[in-house]
Amino acid sequence: MLKAADPILELRGVSKQFELQGRRIDALRDAHLRVRKGEFVCLIGASGCGKSTLLRIVAGFEVPTRGQALMWGMPIAGPGPERGMVFQDYALFPWLTVRGNIGFGPLARGRPAAEVKDTVERFIALVGLQRFADAYPHQLSGGMKQRVAIARVLANDAELLLMDEPFGALDAMTRERLQDELLDIWQRTGLTVLFVTHSIEEAVFLADRIVVMSPGPGRIESEVTVPLLRPRSVVAPEFNELRRELSQQLHSHHARKAA
Amino acid sequence: MSASLDAAPSQTLSALPAVEPEEVPARPSWLARARDPLLALIFPALVLLVWHVATAGRPYSLIPPPLDVASALYDLAFGGINDDAYSRTLLVHLSASLSRVYGGFAIAAAVALPLGLMIGRIPLVRRLLDPTLQVLRPIPVTAWLPLSMIIFGLGPRSAFFLVCLGAFYPILINTIFGVRAVDPRLFEAASMLGCQGTAQFYKVVLPASLPAIFTGLRLGLGFAWVVIVVGEMTGVPTGLGAIIMEARQLSRTEIVICGMAVIGIAGFISDRLVLMLGRRLLRWSPNFA
Numbered sequence: 001m002l003k004a005a006d007p008i009l010e011l012r013g014v015s016k017q018f019e020l021q022g023r024r025i026d027a028l029r030d031a032h033l034r035v036r037k038g039e040f041v042c043l044i045g046a047s048g049c050g051k052s053t054l055l056r057i058v059a060g061f062e063v064p065t066r067g068q069a070l071m072w073g074m075p076i077a078g079p080g081p082e083r084g085m086v087f088q089d090y091a092l093f094p095w096l097t098v099r100g101n102i103g104f105g106p107l108a109r110g111r112p113a114a115e116v117k118d119t120v121e122r123f124i125a126l127v128g129l130q131r132f133a134d135a136y137p138h139q140l141s142g143g144m145k146q147r148v149a150i151a152r153v154l155a156n157d158a159e160l161l162l163m164d165e166p167f168g169a170l171d172a173m174t175r176e177r178l179q180d181e182l183l184d185i186w187q188r189t190g191l192t193v194l195f196v197t198h199s200i201e202e203a204v205f206l207a208d209r210i211v212v213m214s215p216g217p218g219r220i221e222s223e224v225t226v227p228l229l230r231p232r233s234v235v236a237p238e239f240n241e242l243r244r245e246l247s248q249q250l251h252s253h254h255a256r257k258a259a
Numbered sequence: 260m261s262a263s264l265d266a267a268p269s270q271t272l273s274a275l276p277a278v279e280p281e282e283v284p285a286r287p288s289w290l291a292r293a294r295d296p297l298l299a300l301i302f303p304a305l306v307l308l309v310w311h312v313a314t315a316g317r318p319y320s321l322i323p324p325p326l327d328v329a330s331a332l333y334d335l336a337f338g339g340i341n342d343d344a345y346s347r348t349l350l351v352h353l354s355a356s357l358s359r360v361y362g363g364f365a366i367a368a369a370v371a372l373p374l375g376l377m378i379g380r381i382p383l384v385r386r387l388l389d390p391t392l393q394v395l396r397p398i399p400v401t402a403w404l405p406l407s408m409i410i411f412g413l414g415p416r417s418a419f420f421l422v423c424l425g426a427f428y429p430i431l432i433n434t435i436f437g438v439r440a441v442d443p444r445l446f447e448a449a450s451m452l453g454c455q456g457t458a459q460f461y462k463v464v465l466p467a468s469l470p471a472i473f474t475g476l477r478l479g480l481g482f483a484w485v486v487i488v489v490g491e492m493t494g495v496p497t498g499l500g501a502i503i504m505e506a507r508q509l510s511r512t513e514i515v516i517c518g519m520a521v522i523g524i525a526g527f528i529s530d531r532l533v534l535m536l537g538r539r540l541l542r543w544s545p546n547f548a
Contacts (some may be wrong), residue, residue, distance in 0.1 A: 026339050061447055079451040091444040095466040095543045104387040105452035108462065 015068035026217030040208035050218020084153025105156030363422030375434025418490030425486030429478035437471025
């Protein structure tokens with residue numbers, strides 16, 4: 001039986017090795033992680049720390065070499081609509097309009113057309129794209145494309161939102177707006193979010209909990225709970241103190257690796 | 260459990276104005292729209308002028324002046340000027356060539372499209388057929404002429420075959436390319452949204468490769484028009500290629516030029532029609548919009 005305290009997501013000793021030109025790469029080694037329903041968890045670390053690999057294992061795009069990835073206690077076998085991925089490069093279907101992209105998942109899963117229509121309109125409104133409902137992706141700005149990508153997985157009943165540096169390709173202004181919008185959506189829907197970023201500031205601004213990872217082999221180094229109340233101010237002294245602390249942690253891993 | 264939003268979306272979010280402006284080009288005035296066609300006419304007008312000055316009034320010129328060609332073209336279409344074997348035959352020749360071009364093209368597309376989709380998607384089919392097709396590809400269509408005459412005989416069937424062969428490779432190559440060039444992220448996105456297995460072929464592969472397939476069809480139709488003259492050299496009584504070859508032997512150079520002009524115009528119009536169709540169907544693609 002499911003209990004309220006059961007984690008929505010649990011990783012038990014998950015490792016992933018790749019073959020690359022005859023050499024074995026330890027992309028992720030022995031990762032343990034528990035995420036509660038409704039939690040906002042950020043993964044940070046330098047490139048090669050395995051944060052994207054971890055996310056792709058949870059998404060079901062990669063199969064762990066060792067260990068288990070569980071959603072609601074059930075092993076993850078392949079991609080599924082309850083785990084919605086938001087890619088950095090959007091991955092929208094260029095031949096579908098904003099409406100078509102948001103309706104793609106529900107239609108593919110055989111929902112009745114009338115119901116899909118209502119769902120699509122609701123989520124277009126949620127991300128504020130009513131004026132662009134019939135535009136094609138190539139006509140949209142990066143920020144608008146990422147709003148569509150978020151609406152697309154939410155309209156498909158995602159419980160766990162997986163975001164792989166989703167705002168990394170956006171300019172600073174747009175990124176801040178989308179961070180605010182994402183927090184707003186998260187607070188109103190009770191979603192669970194697993195968010196990969198390499199920006200410490202972004203992690204401190206968004207997360208309930210920050211998972212610090214380090215490379216060579218990719219692994220989880222430590223976890224930090226963010227005690228700050230929302231809405232958070234990036235100029236508050238506590239905010240900057242936490243940011244400095246995390247920055248030191250990340251650099252000490254580097255130093256240790258270099259030594 | 261789910262993230263469905265039963266509560267009404269908050270006004271704060273939906274009321275946010277979209278800061279990123281969408282580029283809506285203003286409708287151009289008729290002058291701006293007429294500018295390109297007018298510019299395009301300058302060069303042909305110059306060529307006609309030079310041609311006229313170089314040939315008009317010279318009885319021993321082997322190339323007839325443009326006005327002679329124009330009257331021959333009128334006679335070819337409507338008769339009433341020369342009243343010889345060529346008068347009022349244009350429609351017969353044009354429709355014969357059109358049926359071969361579009362018939363050969365249709366057969367080429369009917370074979371090349373499914374073949375290209377399979378070679379692009381199924382590794383076994385690719386290993387089985389791709390090497391052979393790649394070796395046959397560099398052989399020019401003209402080199403097939405003698406064999407085609409032996410196999411299909413002298414006549415329209417040979418022309419049909421050559422046109423078909425000419426249109427086949429552009430369609431095949433572009434279809435394979437289109438299918439193989441689908442962004443792998445789109446497969447991940449589709450499977451994450453619940454579209455898996457064979458459904459991905461119709462919902463991802465086909466639409467994603469449509470621009471490349473379309474380019475292949477357009478190139479293939481262009482090649483069909485190029486090959487038609489060669490195809491109709493093989494003892495066919497009708498067709499634009501046939502009158503060009505026949506008029507050459509009779510030294511009726513003005514008819515030869517008429518045939519060339521009609522092929523050029525017909526090929527151009529057919530390409531424009533295909534392009535218009537493409538722009539309608541592929542409005543989503545930045546390459547066609």
